[in-house]
Amino acid sequence: MNKKPTPRPTVVILGMGDTGVLVASRLNKRFRVIGVSTKTNLVSGQELGKRLADLPWWQTNYNTPLRQFKALAGVTLVHGKAEHLDISTNSVRIALSNGETESIDYDYLVIASGTSNGFWRTDTVQSASEIAADLSHQAQRVKAASSITVVGGGPTGVSVALNIKRADPSKKVSLCVSGTLPLPGYHSNARAFYQQALSDAGVDLLCQDRVVAVDEKQLSGSVKFASGASISSDAIIWTIGNRKAHTDFLPEHLLDEDRFVKTLPTLEVQGTENIFAIGDVASTDPERSSARNWAYGVLVHNLRRKAKGKPANKAYVPPANRWGSIVGPQENGLTLHQADGKRIRLSKRLVDTVLLPMIVRRFIYRGVKPDH
Incomplete structure (x- = not known):
């Protein structure tokens, strides 16, 4: 007698940015x-400086239709925005891009809705x-400006100021840093x-x-x-790190005082x-750094254990200092800064x-089909 196949548990992932796609x-x-x-599309929030200074290059590497990711074959993609989560019924209501709504049931939920x-x-829901x-408009705004003020000295501000100045040394570029x-x-x-690189570039x-008066x-x-x-x-470009969590659809008891999701080291929601x-x-952690640092591997491991009836047993440990690329690939190569x-x-x-x-598209994202 043939046994009926056991239905696979349903995982709903809210947010298909870099982290959502990897999970x-x-x-x-x-x-x-x-x-x-x-x-x-996966419209990455990374490398804003390259996006504004060299949009064709950035488009090739950081703006990818979701349908092109080979590892997402079989994933049901829903174009819309989470509107309400009902924990009691394990369901989430989605406001679809066509103006309708849909309720989706889940066995496991991954909140990767970003900021x-x-x-x-x-x-914003976009086709x-x-x-x-939108990408073209922002790049053209920078291209047309002869003087640009970048407000905020974090990695995004540094990347924007340095990439724009190196792409067009005739532009007057100022970076405002409070520290x-x-x-x-x-x-x-x-x-x-x-600090030296910015000075050397002018x-x-x-x-x-x-x-x-921000x-x-x-x-x-x-x-x-x-x-x-x-x-x-x-032109003024604000990179002050004024992040707003996309959590309005969540019950209040899941959120901290800044409206970010209260998360255990296992990446389970408290x-x-x-x-x-x-x-x-x-x-x-204060930097909310699980967007980086291979944290998706921790989540996947723990979710698989939970599905087998076992407790999550792997913890995400934030690094002491931020690390990685800051300004993206340059003419002399890519500089990676370690913690x-x-x-x-x-x-x-x-x-x-x-x-x-090879490493990013084929290994990390497990293959990207060409856009025909």
Whole structure:
């Protein structure tokens, strides 16, 4: 007598950015996976500087239709936005891109809905054509400006200022940093390295003076500092790290005081048995660093154990300092900064022929089909 096949547990992933795609690609064979995404593409929040200074290159590597990921074959992709989570019924209501709503049941839920942070990270529901128009508009705004003020000295601000200046040295580029050095949270060696790189490129580094009257909708004109000084430019780019978690659809008891998801070291959501959180939305540490550092492997391991009736037993351990690429590939190669302050330089040829096509697309993302 033939036995009926046991139905695979359903995993719903809310958010198909970098982290959501990586989780889905590792669960696809053992679970029925449903990925909910506000975008039809994986529009990465990484490398904003390259995105604004060299959009064609960035498009090739960081704007990928979800249907092109080979490891997502069999994953049900839902284009919409989470509207309400009902823990009592293990279901989530989705506002679909066509204006309708759909309720999706799950056995396990992964919250990877991310955060809004400036114009480059949003939860706006967009089609491929709307994504392309938005990318082009922002790049053209930078290209048309002869003077640019970048407000915020984190990795995004440093990347934007340095990439724009190197792409067009004729532009006047100023980077406003409230502290003594850019890149808070990084090792002192990395901070000193980019202070020198910015200076060598000709970026005006304005330190130890905080911008007052912050208005992220202001795209040009003057910004004023606490000292009374001011600066005017054709374009203003705000990279102040003012993140808003995409968690309005979640019950209040799952959120911390800043509305990020309360998350255990196992990446399980506090107070739940079958919900996980990962990425910028997960309150794992002050930097919410599970968006990086291979945390998706921890989540996948623990979710698989839970599905077998075993407790989660692997913990995500945040690094002491931030690490990795800060400004992306340059003409002289890619510089990777380690948490201990050491740095590694990969040649441009190695990046173009091995790192991006082989390690990133083939190994990490498990294959990307060409766009026909």
